Amino acid sequence: MLLDAAREAAAEAVGCRPDELIFTSSGTRAVHTGIAGALAGRRRAGRHLIVSAVEHSSVLHSAEPLEAAGGTVTQIPVDRTGRVDPAAYGDALRADTALACLQSANHEVGTEQPVAEVAEVCRAAGVPLLVDAAQSLGWGPVEGDWSLLTASAHKWGGPAGVGLLVVRKGVRFVPQGPVDERESGRAAGFENIPAIVAAAASLRAVRAEAAEEALRLRELTERIRVRVQRAVPDVEVVGDPVRRLPGVVTFSCLYVDGEVLLHELDREGFSVSSGSSCTSSTLTPSHVLRAMGVLSEGNVRLSLPVGVAEEDVERFLEVLPGTVAAVREKLGAPVASEVAREEDVLVVDSLGKRCPIPVIELAKVIGDVPVGGLVRVLSDDEAARLDIPAWCEMRSQEYVGEEPADEGTAYLVRRVS
Amino acid sequence: MLLDAAREAAAEAVGCRPDELIFTSSGTRAVHTGIAGALAGRRRAGRHLIVSAVEHSSVLHSAEPLEAAGGTVTQIPVDRTGRVDPAAYGDALRADTALACLQSANHEVGTEQPVAEVAEVCRAAGVPLLVDAAQSLGWGPVEGDWSLLTASAHKWGGPAGVGLLVVRKGVRFVPQGPVDERESGRAAGFENIPAIVAAAASLRAVRAEAAEEALRLRELTERIRVRVQRAVPDVEVVGDPVRRLPGVVTFSCLYVDGEVLLHELDREGFSVSSGSSCTSSTLTPSHVLRAMGVLSEGNVRLSLPVGVAEEDVERFLEVLPGTVAAVREKLGAPVASEVAREEDVLVVDSLGKRCPIPVIELAKVIGDVPVGGLVRVLSDDEAARLDIPAWCEMRSQEYVGEEPADEGTAYLVRRVS
Numbered sequence: 001m002l003l004d005a006a007r008e009a010a011a012e013a014v015g016c017r018p019d020e021l022i023f024t025s026s027g028t029r030a031v032h033t034g035i036a037g038a039l040a041g042r043r044r045a046g047r048h049l050i051v052s053a054v055e056h057s058s059v060l061h062s063a064e065p066l067e068a069a070g071g072t073v074t075q076i077p078v079d080r081t082g083r084v085d086p087a088a089y090g091d092a093l094r095a096d097t098a099l100a101c102l103q104s105a106n107h108e109v110g111t112e113q114p115v116a117e118v119a120e121v122c123r124a125a126g127v128p129l130l131v132d133a134a135q136s137l138g139w140g141p142v143e144g145d146w147s148l149l150t151a152s153a154h155k156w157g158g159p160a161g162v163g164l165l166v167v168r169k170g171v172r173f174v175p176q177g178p179v180d181e182r183e184s185g186r187a188a189g190f191e192n193i194p195a196i197v198a199a200a201a202s203l204r205a206v207r208a209e210a211a212e213e214a215l216r217l218r219e220l221t222e223r224i225r226v227r228v229q230r231a232v233p234d235v236e237v238v239g240d241p242v243r244r245l246p247g248v249v250t251f252s253c254l255y256v257d258g259e260v261l262l263h264e265l266d267r268e269g270f271s272v273s274s275g276s277s278c279t280s281s282t283l284t285p286s287h288v289l290r291a292m293g294v295l296s297e298g299n300v301r302l303s304l305p306v307g308v309a310e311e312d313v314e315r316f317l318e319v320l321p322g323t324v325a326a327v328r329e330k331l332g333a334p335v336a337s338e339v340a341r342e343e344d345v346l347v348v349d350s351l352g353k354r355c356p357i358p359v360i361e362l363a364k365v366i367g368d369v370p371v372g373g374l375v376r377v378l379s380d381d382e383a384a385r386l387d388i389p390a391w392c393e394m395r396s397q398e399y400v401g402e403e404p405a406d407e408g409t410a411y412l413v414r415r416v417s
Numbered sequence: 418m419l420l421d422a423a424r425e426a427a428a429e430a431v432g433c434r435p436d437e438l439i440f441t442s443s444g445t446r447a448v449h450t451g452i453a454g455a456l457a458g459r460r461r462a463g464r465h466l467i468v469s470a471v472e473h474s475s476v477l478h479s480a481e482p483l484e485a486a487g488g489t490v491t492q493i494p495v496d497r498t499g500r501v502d503p504a505a506y507g508d509a510l511r512a513d514t515a516l517a518c519l520q521s522a523n524h525e526v527g528t529e530q531p532v533a534e535v536a537e538v539c540r541a542a543g544v545p546l547l548v549d550a551a552q553s554l555g556w557g558p559v560e561g562d563w564s565l566l567t568a569s570a571h572k573w574g575g576p577a578g579v580g581l582l583v584v585r586k587g588v589r590f591v592p593q594g595p596v597d598e599r600e601s602g603r604a605a606g607f608e609n610i611p612a613i614v615a616a617a618a619s620l621r622a623v624r625a626e627a628a629e630e631a632l633r634l635r636e637l638t639e640r641i642r643v644r645v646q647r648a649v650p651d652v653e654v655v656g657d658p659v660r661r662l663p664g665v666v667t668f669s670c671l672y673v674d675g676e677v678l679l680h681e682l683d684r685e686g687f688s689v690s691s692g693s694s695c696t697s698s699t700l701t702p703s704h705v706l707r708a709m710g711v712l713s714e715g716n717v718r719l720s721l722p723v724g725v726a727e728e729d730v731e732r733f734l735e736v737l738p739g740t741v742a743a744v745r746e747k748l749g750a751p752v753a754s755e756v757a758r759e760e761d762v763l764v765v766d767s768l769g770k771r772c773p774i775p776v777i778e779l780a781k782v783i784g785d786v787p788v789g790g791l792v793r794v795l796s797d798d799e800a801a802r803l804d805i806p807a808w809c810e811m812r813s814q815e816y817v818g819e820e821p822a823d824e825g826t827a828y829l830v831r832r833v834s
Contacts, residue, residue, distance in 0.1 A: 025442030025578060028606030032595045061595035061605065154607060161442060161578040161609035177594065178449045178478035188475065189445030190571060192578035195612075 002193055006200035013203050014149060014166055015141040021166045022183040023196050027134045027152025028058040030163035033175070033186060034130055034148050035062040038099045039071075041172030042128070046096020047071030052084045052103065052113070053291035056132055059101050060287070071098075081240040082111035082292045090121045100129045104136040108275050108288040108301055109239030110221075110248030112136070116144030128171050135245055137164075138206045138306075139214055147171045153199035156206050157306055161192055162199040206306060217246040217304050220313050224249045224302065231321045236394055238294045247304040250275070252289070253324050254391065255333030255360045256298025264323045265300075270316055273301040285355075285383050295390035296383060297356040298324075333360045345369065348377045351408050355383035359391050362413060366397060369415050374400070380408030388413065419610055423617035430620050431566060431583055432558040438583045439600040440613050444551045444569025445475040447580035450592070450603060451547055451565050452479040455516045456488075458589030459545070463513020464488030469501045469520065469530070470708035473549055476518050477704070488515075498657040499528035499709045507538045517546045521553040525692050525705040525718055526656030527638075527665030529553070533561030545588050552662055554581075555623045555723075556631055564588045570616035573623050574723055578609055579616040623723060634663040634721050637730050641666045641719065648738045653811055655711045664721040667692070669706070670741050671808065672750030672777045673715025681740045682717075687733055690718040702772075702800050712807035713800060714773040715741075750777045762786065765794045768825050772800035776808050779830060783814060786832050791817070797825030805830065 004018070011018040024030040039049065049066055051059055053075045063073045074092045076084050089100060100122050105112045115131055122129040128147030136142065138156030142149060148171060153162035165186065167173045173186075180188040206213075221244075225237050234254035253261065258274040265272055275286030275296065285296040304313070333356075346369050350358035358379040369375055377388060385402065388411045392399035400412035421435070428435040441447040456466065466483055468476055470492045480490040491509045493501050506517060517539050522529045532548055539546040545564030553559065555573030559566060565588060570579035582603065584590045590603075597605040623630075638661075642654050651671035670678065675691040682689055692703025692713065702713040721730070750773075763786050767775035775796040783792055794805060802819065805828045809816035817829035 025446065026606035026609075028597070029442065032605065036594070057597055058595070058605065061597055065593075065595060152607070159609075159611070160607060161612055163606075177453070178475070178482060180445070180474055180478055188449065188478065189443035189580075190569070190577060192443075192576075192612075194576070195578055195609075 002197050003191060006196045009200040009204055010164060011166075013137070013141065013207055014151075014164070016149075016166050016168065019184070020168055021164060022186045023191065023199075024163040024165055024183075024187045025161055025189070025192065027150060027155065027163040029187070030150035030152070030165040031056070031058040031132060032062055034150050034165045034167070035059065035099065035101065036065075036176040037167070037173045037186065038128055038130060038148055038171065039066060040174035040176055042098035043174075045098050045127075046094070048094050048097040049073045050076060050089060050092045050097060050100040050127075052076045052078060052101070054078050054082055054084075054106050054108075054111075054288045055101060055103055056107055056134065057287075059103075059132055078111075078291050080292055080294060082106050082109045082238070082288065083240055083243070084113055084118070086114050086117035086121055089118045090125075093122070093125045093127055097125070097127050100127055102129060102131060104131055104133040104142050105245045106239070106288060107135050108286060109250045109292070110135075110245040111240040112243040112245065115142055115146065119144035119146045122147075135248075138203065139210050139246065140207070148173075153195070153202065156203055158199040158202035159195045161195045209306070213306055214246040217306075217308070220304060220308070220310065221247060221249040221302075224313065224317065225251075227317050228320065231317065232324050234394070235324075236295050236390075238289070238292065247306070247308075248301065249304075250299065250301045252295040252390075253298030253300070254295065254394065255328050255331060255356050255363065256324060257327065257331060257356055258298050258300070260327050260330070261298055261300060261324065264327060265319070268319045268323065270319070273303065275299045275301060285386050290386055293390065293393075295387060295394060297359060297387050298327075331356070331360060334363050345373060346375050348375060350377055350379045350381070350384070352380065354381050355387060358384045358411075359387050362388065362391065363395075366395070366413065366415055371415050371417065373415050375413045375415070377411045377413065378405050378408055379411065384411060385409070419614050420608060423613045426617040426621055427581060428583075430558065430624055431554070431568075431581070433566075433583050433585065436601070437585055438581060439603045440608065440616075441580035441582055441600075441604045442578055442606070442609065444567060444572065444580040446604070447567040447569070447582040448473070448475040448547075448549060449479055451567050451582045451584070452476065452516065452518065453482075453593040454584070454590045454603065455545055455547060455565055455588065456483060457591035457593055459515035460591075462515050462544075463511070465511050465514040466490045467493060467506060467509045467514060467517040467544075469493045469495060469518070471495050471499055471501075471523050471525075471705045472518060472520055473524055473551065476520070476549055495528075495708050497709055497711060499523050499526045499655070499705065500657055500660070501530055501535070503531050503534035503538055506535045507542075510539070510542045510544055514542070514544045517544055519546060519548060521548055521550040521559050522662045523656070523705060524552050525703060526667045526709070527552075527662040528657040529660040529662065532559055532563065536561035536563045539564075552665075555620065556627050556663065557624070570612070570619065573620055575616040575619035576612045578612045626723075630723055631663040634723075634725070637721060637725070637727065638664060638666040638719075641730065641734065642668075644734050645737065648734065649741050651811070652741075653712050653807075655706070655709065664723070664725075665718065666721075667716065667718045669712040670715030670717070671712065671811065672745050672748060672773050672780065673741060674744065674748060674773060675715050675717070677744050677747070678715055678717060678741065681744060682736070685736045685740065687736070690720070692716045692718060702803050707803055710807065710810075712804060712811065714776060714804050715744075748773070748777060751780050762790060763792050765792060767794055767796045767798070767801070769797065771798050772804060775801045775828075776804050779805065779808065780812075783812075783830065783832055788832050788834065790832050792830045792832070794828045794830065795822050795825055796828065801828060802826070
């Protein structure tokens with residue numbers, strides 16, 4: 001009875017029938033189960049999967065077994081705000097397309113996706129669309145005529161260990177792997193009743209205050225967007241400025257080691273995330289920032305929790321500029337206005353140095369060549385491939401391109417201003 | 418740090434290295450992940466899987482995708498106490514055996530399995546053994562040289578939503594399906610840290626009192642085993658009387674509808690389970706009772722929780738005989754000693770009647786034929802195939818066999834006493 005009541009409450013929040021919704025053990029599990037089941041259900045159509053380039057890793061990981069089994073995957077690119085173009089989904093649809101996936105909003109930069117338009121394009125071609133609504137379900141239902149939907153309770157402030165998978169009636173779905181009689185044969189194992197009940201109750205609770213709280217958080221994130229850009233030199237605030245989640249704001253700071261900045265902010269009492277290559281355990285820059293073509297170094301993601309105090313936001317804005325400046329000073333980064341001598345071509349050897357050192361060294365010498373002159377940065381850090389072009393765009397310098405070097409890669413930059 | 422500490426505590430309780438243990442979202446998920454990964458890791462050896470006939474459904478369900486993919490499964494039978502013979506595992510091992518599975522103790526009847534002996538037999542053949550330790554891990558580590566082990570936190574009194582999977586170093590293991598960087602790439606998705614910490618803490622807590630509490634519960638279940646047999650006529654207490662879990666006791670009552678009995682006991686404040694065909698949603702008798710060849714009708718499973726009060730056990734023993742008698746009276750079951758008239762061959766038409774009616778009708782007329790005479794019971798209830806032979810064994814009558822009838826099946830019973 002508790003499970004039934006939780007299912008009804010969650011279905012009401014999603015805008016679906018209770019018998020279309022199952023509970024899984026996490027959002028990731030919901031995505032894995034949903035994609036695998038939908039692909040198997042459409043096996044006769046083919047093995048082509050469409051995803052956006054900025055999906056959550058659980059979606060991208062789901063593509064791997066498909067490719068290993070001979071399927072193909074098309075990644076839809078995003079613009080500099082992180083948004084897909086619905087027409088690109090239309091162009092990618094093929095006769096053998098089994099499934100398309102699109103997040104409702106991006107988890108790193110907050111950009112909202114045109115889900116309803118993409119759903120319409122997919123519906124017209126008879127291809128189901130799975131929407132990863134992990135970031136947005138607490139704020140409201142997902143618009144449009146989607147076929148499958150996934151979400152994660154801890155993202156809306158509920159407990160860990162509960163995900164949602166919705167499969168609309170009429171969508172062909174064949175669960176993969178061992179199943180049992182639970183959750184319509186789609187999620188095996190003893191149901192985590194206390195957590196499921198808490199998940200449904202918390203969803204109802206956050207929804208009751210969503211409209212009001214969204215307005216308040218939106219004002220706070222807008223304040224952060226504007227004030228960070230004003231108070232911190234050489235910063236890029238990323239993500240769509242308008243069509244975005246209420247509580248997420250992301251920016252990248254030139255000449256900053258993201259991990260050091262995170263630690264310094266943590267010391268000040270602020271727990272932030274980063275998609276910077278410097279902070280991830282794999283030293284790979286965030287695939288989201290990479291797909292957007294924005295700067296990844298010194299990346300900081302703020303997620304304002306529901307109910308966050310305005311004072312805390314204000315204190316963050318007071319602390320940030322000094323913290324960034326201190327990190328830059330330690331790294332010997334150039335001051336924003338520092339430009340110097342005259343020369344012609346210049347080689348900067350940054351081999352063996354990690355992000356953000358190569359960009360710092362480029363910035364230090366760009367003024368050493370005349371306008372029209374070249375700087376050749378040698379680097380063996382993968383992040384340079386992303387950050388040197390981004391720096392050029394921010395600094396209005398021309399990124400010429402890369403070429404293999406004896407060691408690492410040479411990145412060519414022409415001074416144009 | 419919390420996750421590391423929980424992993425160390427759990428590993429210590431299991432008797433393994435922390436890096437051999439991962440947390441999953443349920444015991445079922447641990448079994449599914451463990452079996453799929455071990456089978457894939459031994460793909461070159463072959464696709465033969467050995468399981469006991471009384472494994473938990475999560476193990477049996479795991480065999481289904483293997484069979485669908487062309488693999489083969491051998492089920493090891495059990496004796497009337499529910500125990501496997503280690504030699505039977507030895508006989509079942511083949512050159513293409515990829516994996517063998519055996520529970521540490523049975524979840525329905527409490528019988529402990531000879532895990533260490535079976536592990537030795539498997540080890541000698543170079544085949545890994547996966548032990549489903551869900552029922553016993555709270556009571557102590559699993560003895561023997563097993564290769565993989567699974568467990569479920571809520572079974573030892575911990576929270577729902579946490580399972581354990583242990584894969585010994587050196588065991589070939591290839592995780593199946595999409596994975597991420599979490600839990601050594603073996604369990605994807607955001608870790609449920611609060612539940613995992615609670616699981617490890619509760620395991621340590623129950624272990625601290627396990628030896629003492631096991632003695633106490635063993636005395637209580639022994640009391641139930643003896644008193645039920647004495648106070649309730651026509652009852653069969655099932656499971657190994659000695660090598661068994663401390664807190665589980667199971668018995669079957671002739672001429673009783675298990676579901677009705679459950680409801681009556683629930684009304685008295687006792688929440689019990691049943692493996693009877695009459696109570697399951699599918700009307701299929703428990704595969705465990707079927708494999709043991711014991712009576713399935715009127716089946717009741719008592720699981721004494723840690724810390725159960727002795728008074729509650731006493732009250733249950735006071736309430737049970739009257740409750741069973743009332744249920745029997747409603748069904749018009751024969752009184753234990755009721756035997757009657759004289760005839761030669763007799764056909765009992767029980768078509769369209771559900772368990773336990775066919776057995777009740779058999780019992781009512783067995784006295785109507787002379788010693789040596791036959792009763793032919795016509796039934797279309799699947800449970801009759803299990804319960805009529807079991808009744809014969811309990812009543813020392815001869816079960817002759819079954820034959821197809823115009824409708825349903827005819828079961829032949831010879832009166833021998």
